[in-house]
Amino acid sequence: MEEQIKLVHEAIDASLPLSSSDAIEAFRIRFLGRKGTVSALFEQLGSVPKEQKGQVGKLLNELKIKAQSAIDSASAAENGKSLVIPKTDLTLPGTPVQFGRLHPLTVVLNEMIEIFRFLGFSVASGPELEHDWYNFEALNFEHDHPARDMQDTYFIDKDLLLRTHTSPVQIRVMENQKPPIRSIMPGRVYRNEAVSARSYCLFHQLEGLLIDKNVSFVDLKTILLAFAREFFGPQTKIKLRPSYFPFTEPSAEVDVSCHLCHGKGCRVCKHSGWLEILGCGMVDPNVLRAAKIDPEVYSGYAFGMGIDRIAMMRYGIDDIRLLWDNNLRFLQQF
Amino acid sequence: MKIIYSWLKEFVDFDWTAEELANKLTMTGLEVEGIERTGAGFKGVVVGKVVSREKHPNADKLSVCMVDLGDGHPVQIVCGAPNVAAGQTVPVATVGAVLGGDFVIKKAAIRGQESNGMICSKSELGLEEGKSDGIWILEDSLIAGLDFATILNLKEDYVLEVAITANRGDALSHLGVARDVAALAGKMVRIPDLSIDPKYLSQSESSEKIKIEIESPEACSTYVGWYLEGLEARQSPEWMQTRLKQMGLRPRNILVDVTNYVMMELGQPLHAFDYDRLKTKTIKVKTFSGLSFTTLDSKSRQLPENALMICDGEEPVAIAGIMGGENSEVVDSTSKVLLESAWFNPSSVRKTAKKLSLSTDSSYRFERGIDHNLQTIAARRATKLIVELGGGKASFKPVEAVAKPTPVLELTLRFAQVKRILGIEIPKDTIHQILDSLGFKMVGENSTEMMVKVPSHRPDVTREIDLIEELIRIYGFHHVPEAETVAVSYTPEQKSYYSEENNLRYLLNGAGFQEILCNSMIPKADAELVTSEIVPILNPQSEDMGIMRPALAPGMLAIAVKNQNHGLADLKFFELGHCFLKKASKRYSKITGYDETIRLGFLLSGNFMPVSWNHESKAVSLFDLKGYLNAVVGAFQFADPVTLAVKESSYYEDYLTLNVKNQEIGYLGKISKSVQNFYGLKQPVFIAEFYLDEIRSLKPKVARYQELSKFLPVEKDMAFWVSKTVAADEMLLAIKSVNAEFIRNVIIFDVFEAKQNPDQEKSVAFRMTLQNPEKTFTDDEIEGIMNAITQTLDSKFKARLRGA
Numbered sequence A: 001m002e003e004q005i006k007l008v009h010e011a012i013d014a015s016l017p018l019s020s021s022d023a024i025e026a027f028r029i030r031f032l033g034r035k036g037t038v039s040a041l042f043e044q045l046g047s048v049p050k051e052q053k054g055q056v057g058k059l060l061n062e063l064k065i066k067a068q069s070a071i072d073s074a075s076a077a078e079n080g081k082s083l084v085i086p087k088t089d090l091t092l093p094g095t096p097v098q099f100g101r102l103h104p105l106t107v108v109l110n111e112m113i114e115i116f117r118f119l120g121f122s123v124a125s126g127p128e129l130e131h132d133w134y135n136f137e138a139l140n141f142e143h144d145h146p147a148r149d150m151q152d153t154y155f156i157d158k159d160l161l162l163r164t165h166t167s168p169v170q171i172r173v174m175e176n177q178k179p180p181i182r183s184i185m186p187g188r189v190y191r192n193e194a195v196s197a198r199s200y201c202l203f204h205q206l207e208g209l210l211i212d213k214n215v216s217f218v219d220l221k222t223i224l225l226a227f228a229r230e231f232f233g234p235q236t237k238i239k240l241r242p243s244y245f246p247f248t249e250p251s252a253e254v255d256v257s258c259h260l261c262h263g264k265g266c267r268v269c270k271h272s273g274w275l276e277i278l279g280c281g282m283v284d285p286n287v288l289r290a291a292k293i294d295p296e297v298y299s300g301y302a303f304g305m306g307i308d309r310i311a312m313m314r315y316g317i318d319d320i321r322l323l324w325d326n327n328l329r330f331l332q333q334f
Numbered sequence B: 001m002k003i004i005y006s007w008l009k010e011f012v013d014f015d016w017t018a019e020e021l022a023n024k025l026t027m028t029g030l031e032v033e034g035i036e037r038t039g040a041g042f043k044g045v046v047v048g049k050v051v052s053r054e055k056h057p058n059a060d061k062l063s064v065c066m067v068d069l070g071d072g073h074p075v076q077i078v079c080g081a082p083n084v085a086a087g088q089t090v091p092v093a094t095v096g097a098v099l100g101g102d103f104v105i106k107k108a109a110i111r112g113q114e115s116n117g118m119i120c121s122k123s124e125l126g127l128e129e130g131k132s133d134g135i136w137i138l139e140d141s142l143i144a145g146l147d148f149a150t151i152l153n154l155k156e157d158y159v160l161e162v163a164i165t166a167n168r169g170d171a172l173s174h175l176g177v178a179r180d181v182a183a184l185a186g187k188m189v190r191i192p193d194l195s196i197d198p199k200y201l202s203q204s205e206s207s208e209k210i211k212i213e214i215e216s217p218e219a220c221s222t223y224v225g226w227y228l229e230g231l232e233a234r235q236s237p238e239w240m241q242t243r244l245k246q247m248g249l250r251p252r253n254i255l256v257d258v259t260n261y262v263m264m265e266l267g268q269p270l271h272a273f274d275y276d277r278l279k280t281k282t283i284k285v286k287t288f289s290g291l292s293f294t295t296l297d298s299k300s301r302q303l304p305e306n307a308l309m310i311c312d313g314e315e316p317v318a319i320a321g322i323m324g325g326e327n328s329e330v331v332d333s334t335s336k337v338l339l340e341s342a343w344f345n346p347s348s349v350r351k352t353a354k355k356l357s358l359s360t361d362s363s364y365r366f367e368r369g370i371d372h373n374l375q376t377i378a379a380r381r382a383t384k385l386i387v388e389l390g391g392g393k394a395s396f397k398p399v400e401a402v403a404k405p406t407p408v409l410e411l412t413l414r415f416a417q418v419k420r421i422l423g424i425e426i427p428k429d430t431i432h433q434i435l436d437s438l439g440f441k442m443v444g445e446n447s448t449e450m451m452v453k454v455p456s457h458r459p460d461v462t463r464e465i466d467l468i469e470e471l472i473r474i475y476g477f478h479h480v481p482e483a484e485t486v487a488v489s490y491t492p493e494q495k496s497y498y499s500e501e502n503n504l505r506y507l508l509n510g511a512g513f514q515e516i517l518c519n520s521m522i523p524k525a526d527a528e529l530v531t532s533e534i535v536p537i538l539n540p541q542s543e544d545m546g547i548m549r550p551a552l553a554p555g556m557l558a559i560a561v562k563n564q565n566h567g568l569a570d571l572k573f574f575e576l577g578h579c580f581l582k583k584a585s586k587r588y589s590k591i592t593g594y595d596e597t598i599r600l601g602f603l604l605s606g607n608f609m610p611v612s613w614n615h616e617s618k619a620v621s622l623f624d625l626k627g628y629l630n631a632v633v634g635a636f637q638f639a640d641p642v643t644l645a646v647k648e649s650s651y652y653e654d655y656l657t658l659n660v661k662n663q664e665i666g667y668l669g670k671i672s673k674s675v676q677n678f679y680g681l682k683q684p685v686f687i688a689e690f691y692l693d694e695i696r697s698l699k700p701k702v703a704r705y706q707e708l709s710k711f712l713p714v715e716k717d718m719a720f721w722v723s724k725t726v727a728a729d730e731m732l733l734a735i736k737s738v739n740a741e742f743i744r745n746v747i748i749f750d751v752f753e754a755k756q757n758p759d760q761e762k763s764v765a766f767r768m769t770l771q772n773p774e775k776t777f778t779d780d781e782i783e784g785i786m787n788a789i790t791q792t793l794d795s796k797f798k799a800r801l802r803g804a
């Protein structure tokens, strides 16, 4: 049987092309007519052994389709127009394939990290469970100083706490590496603050540290402007306001011109035209000394920003708790 | 800290509006977070006389009045108040007047009657809470047309909410903020009037009435006492009460109010003792331990070790710098007062206040460091105000006990250092001007440096770098330019897992896993289901966030329930995060006694593939998750093979660990019914976690190119009957071990139970890919390999070739 099918295939191939309507009709009668070769083969299918029936039937169908399509395409050419007879509705949707997505905080963080890597910074990390020394003391937070009230702290025991900022990683980096140092330190931090639409008890920061000879505030401002323009757009402006962090001196808060209203004022920037995005400053000499680096030889700058707030600004998220609810319908928007 | 615009002007001249002032303060480091306008909440309201009142023709409850506004041409005003009547004197918001900040009165027609203004009630003028009963009827003696705000003496003013950073204790007063304003405006500050009219001074010295002994000179360097008598605890004048209210303080009586007023004015906390209630007339400043003491808020407080106390002889009468005692506080009958003005050590006050969980305006200022030269000045200022405003007489001289003089600090400022840190040069005369206006006295200068004396009100300035910060804070960061180039000196890329972790994330995204981020602080019950080695937080915000997560599973399950309850049942997500156990730390842990590790967790539940017209959906199984893990393990590229061990777990009903060279690198499992019920999950959930620190510690495979065989591979299928106790992966290993060179790959493509004895036997079908790198196999060679496989499986597992 299979041999016969093969022969008919060859016979069809031999009779092509069909160059006139007479040729088409003759072809139809020869192969697909009631007494045609293909029809005859179908009649024989009954006598094929059961276990082969499926296979042979399939081959026969293919044969019939081949003969019919030869007729169809020749007739179409004859009529001077194309004829589409779909075997299936091609507008049916494809087999569903769904990619997962990154959490919006990862999206924003990755983008920032890539900018700083491009600017020559390495990525460093440190533990979330941290000693008082790294989280406070080495960063020039004196014992019994009100600066400690700036960050409501969760304690594990007397000396151990959940880091309140990523700055302790600065000290860990300086302990393990001689200057020049150029690192960014992303990570999760904890503050014992009441949960509301605007604040959560944990969030993410990106810290930056650069230590070298002859580093000044000019270098700091340069890198911050470069970052702001990469991240928020080439027209972005920055504004520095003096502030206080125990581990930098002088210290500043940095505002960037609002990327939504371009400084004209809108709801997101509370009509100021500016968005507060990070804190920065020159590394305090006491911090360098704590890390056994001579502040008379080296100087440096540090900066830190809250990822969660920046992600909220970027995506227009008005309740920080949404970031932690992990509702799939929310997550799949990013 | 609230700063009142008009009060600030008493100390320094400037002509900026409140807005301008706020911007300038913010740009010097005193961030203004808000401006509240106070005084009259209205503009354009005048006194009017109701000449006539008629009923409104179209409205029963309205009246049409003619009101004289002082120009002799009464205007028509429609009024809805029931108490309006002809002959009354009333406040009238004229056309163009503004009420409540932004409500502008316009000429209008009300039910067809023209109305040229509004007769006001107290609440409409913002002078009464809630709604008033009708309009405000004034004294007839008031003349029509007078500005009503002027009559009420309501002057427009502004209260600035200033965020004072923890280093700027000096700015916690109007005088302190005025110093920064002076530096900005190039002016000098004015110290308030300290001269006391001699008619209020007695002939006696305070030292005749009181002795002061400081027993802890470290904790109290200076204690000034002033004795006043013949006093009355009467009300303070209206202007002082207004200011105190604007500062958020409740006026009480002149004696207490003045201490608060001077604190807000100069920054020196003061305390007034009722002199007659002091048991002996010797004030002792000394430390106590384990004392119980009732403060003036009538609360009994257990004092911590070494709390500094003020005592009348031996009995404590105040917690130094924090709060006075009930036993000596000023009461209505008080006529003699000992006024205290002292310097207490910041950390001593802070320690005691912290342990008492008590923060007062006084302790807040002492903690941040007050001017150690301010005590006598503040005492004199307060004494002057008390006697001049409240009557009585003061001793002509205070008692001043100085236990430990505070040395004046001299600092050297190197001009080169200014340039080195800031990257710019500040002109020398600008440096002089800034430091001078901030109170720093120059004591020497040469071409490279200058020496200055730090004023006593700036205890935070102790180093050269602090001076540099002062300079740039006033000079302005806008003077610092950006460089043209980002200078980079080469540092080798430090080892980090950033890229590796991101690669994993993208890999999993591609496989359909959504990334989630869960809270690391979880409920105790959830944590204890996982382990007993939990890490509790000493001061959790709530019980729901009491424990650091020991694994990713609890957080992921909680998120699974939330999504399930939102109707999202097909779940496929991962998380990468830190987990915490209280146990001997591993080599990569940085904290002794704790094990903080980074894990990668997976969760699968619901349907494996979304429903579609061209295939059927199927519920996920453990093997789906296992398949993904296998793929991820492949990505890790271990040099050594990963083995699986079936284990018991109360958390999981089917549970397997993944191991490399006896090191556990992760696990996977189907959560047990009890865990499923604990979380309220309606369907089975499969979870896996990888321990990334363990994985990073393992030897990676180094990829080496192997020549590809030119000869076609041959596929052969073989099925065996074997006991159900035989593990499939052992059969796979056995087959590969027959000829590792030629058997390129083996897969299991069919498994079913024997019909005859389903409890004992199963059929396992293998498809082998055979390939010889050297030549094409002969049939005999293939036969030989297959025979060897049959023999091996027979001898190892008593497996019988099916159909043989």
Ligand SMILES: [Zn+2]
Residues within 6 Å of the ligand: A258, A259, A260, A261, A262, A263, A264, A265, A266, A267, A268, A269, A270, A271, A273, A274
């Ligand atoms: Zn905006």
